[in-house]
Amino acid sequence: MNTKEYIASGILELYVAGSLSEKENEEVYAAIQENPELLVEIESIEKAILQLTAAAKKDIPYSFNDIKDQLNSEEPKVITMPKPNIKQYLGWAAAFILGSTLILSVLQNNILKEQLAIEKEQLEEQINKSSNSLAEAEKLIEIFRDKDIISIPLAGQTVSPTSYAKVYWDKKTNSIYLDAKGLPEPPKGKVYQVWSLKLDPLTPTSLGTLDSFTTDANKIFTIDNGNESEAFGITLEPAGGSLSPTLEQLYTLGTVAS
Known part of the structure; x- marks a missing residue:
């Protein structure tokens, strides 16, 4: 003071x-x-x-x-x-x-x-946040409606059959928009990790962890992806992420339509 x-x-x-x-x-x-x-x-x-x-x-x-x-x-x-x-x-x-x-x-x-x-x-801060959220929502709507955006649904797997997610892949900007609303809250000390996959042979490439999953209300994440992805998967890993996916903790998986 x-x-x-x-x-x-x-x-x-x-x-x-x-x-x-x-x-x-x-x-x-x-x-x-x-x-x-x-x-x-x-x-x-x-x-x-x-x-x-x-x-x-x-x-x-x-x-x-x-x-x-x-x-x-x-x-x-x-x-x-x-x-x-x-x-x-x-x-x-x-x-x-x-x-x-x-x-x-x-x-x-x-x-x-x-x-x-x-x-x-x-109050002004809340108004600004609301305005920013509205602007972000409008931007996402435009992206999702873009005819060049590839939509890939990710279905729940054995460890969590009711889980689901969706990837919107914009190859022009080498980025994906991940809607992870269908994933449950991760346990303490765990974090979701997103993977780009090549299928033959199976080659995973980490796209990073969803560290802000718990605090993000919308559960929509923008992720860089310059890979020639053939599929996307989400696993549950220890905090900080893993070098390779823990397949026993594969929550969602989806392939890119050819």
Whole structure:
């Protein structure tokens, strides 16, 4: 937190008002020692409270000039101090309470403004995400409708017969779009790995792992593929992937129509 944010937080007003815990007082004191700007702000706050207190006073019962006149007089130098004025003290106390209340009110207002700013930022972020998701969805629709895109369904295999996926292969851009919505959540410590396959002889080439499978809501992945693929498969592998597919954990498989 920079100096401006620290001052705007209102903690200095609470420090002057004596509303902080002992630990918080120590932290503020240490911050003041390190930053002269905070000391200036503290003095400004104290001055404002003194001005509020002074505003509550009525008539000053004596002055320094009165005392000076008595000292210069030839009569016995007996200086009569005014008797305590309980109404005056109550006025000062009321002024101090008023000042503290105003400070707390300003602090609460600042906190509310900060909360509203945070909520506004979060809302804007959600709107941006929604806009980006819509743009991505529209782009995918255009891709899937392209007549030159090859669609390859991947059927479930022995280890998971109900699993399914689909590959959309764009040979012009050497990339595939994998719709993996039909795969179950992988167990902890496991990850799905995508393979490009040549069938004769069977030669697998890894296209990478789906590391963001759990966090990706749409389960659609864009993957580079410059291979002359004859089939695609998805296996479940240890985190980090494998050099060759674990066939016992082959979840889906599909061949490219000739």
